[in-house]
Amino acid sequence: MIIDLRSDTVTKPTPGMLQTIMNANVGDDVYKEDPTVNELEKRLATLFGKETALFFPTGSMANQAAIKLHTQPGEQLICDKWAHVYNYEGGGVSFNSGVSCKLIDGTRGMITALQVEENINPPDFYHSPLTSLVCLENTTNKGGGACYDFEEIKKIKQVCKKNNLGLHLDGARLFNALVAKGEKAQQYGDVFDTISICLSKGLGTPLGSVLIGDGKIMKNAMRVRKVLGGGMRQIGYMAAAGLYALDYHIDRLREDHEKAKELGDVLKRRSYVKEVEAVETNIVIFYLNDSINESDFLMKLETKGVRISSMGQGKLRIVTHLDYTDEMHAHLKNVLNGF
Secondary structure, X not given: OOEEOOOOOOOOOOHHHHHHHHOOOOOOHHHOOOHHHHXXXXXXXXXXXXXXXXXXXXXXXXXXXXXXXXXOOOOEEEEEOOOHHHHOOOOHHHHHHOOEEEEEOOXXXXXXXXXXXXXXXXXXXXXXXXXXXXXXXXXXOOOOOOOOOHHHHHHHHHXXXXXXXXXXXXXXXXXXXXXXXXXXXXXXXXXXXXXXXEOOOOOOOOOOEEEEEOOOOOOOHHHHHHHOXXXXXXXXXXXXXXXXXXXXXXXXXXXXXXXXXXXXXXXXXXXXXXXXXXXXXXXXXXXXXXXXXXXXXHHHHXXXXXXXXXXXXXXXXXXXXXXXXXXXXXXXXXXXHHO
């Protein structure tokens, strides 16, 4: 039995999802003639109260397209120092859009309205890049699945309106946040100009993300997707998986959160663990004592059939997901208690 908790991207389609994929009604999406893609885009746009949505092969591409839509070369976006758009998208901000990042030292990947306001470059000072966009991430990946306080998001929106800045949400795991905080998708649609939703993380599809936004900002989204190489043909098979996930895989995220919190509690009691960060959703971040060799620890877990991630700087990550069964959970707790 291999227990792979490196990420919630390692899941396989469930039998029900596979059946839905096989029965999908498809067409050529480059011509916008795939009815299942069109249905998924309409459903998510409606859910968030937005005018339009566009299906992308990856979350990184959806984020990069959003940045391109919001900015011009030579401008600057504001984000946390741990933001996915800065750390895990291959330098795409600069490569694709010619934009630099003003990195903020936030808390667990989250920034405040005050920090945003303090880091906006004066628009009439031509020596510095023009600040044009703020990117938030909810839940935060490198921040351990932390969820923003929505009241703080609303304050950030006010700063953006006051300073004529766009506001984009990397919502790769937004449904985790919605479930954990009891929030509604419409709240986020009311605040953000664009939102990227990943279907292949907690929702368990093989691939796919959707960029949702207002009609004006999304006007050139199809063109940008084409430039980035994201045009796809009979991709309705994957869109069908997304529709299935929206029907059956949202409420069950609570199970992932509960298991993650239980694992966090186990780790807090182990002598080999120096620190466990607060667990809010499906990500557990912990640090080993200085006397423990990280590589040896990961190798020992591997011999027990357990795989987790190292995020560098002593940070280890466990991510629970829909393929992580009760049997696996019991086994892993025994393993962790046995070290």
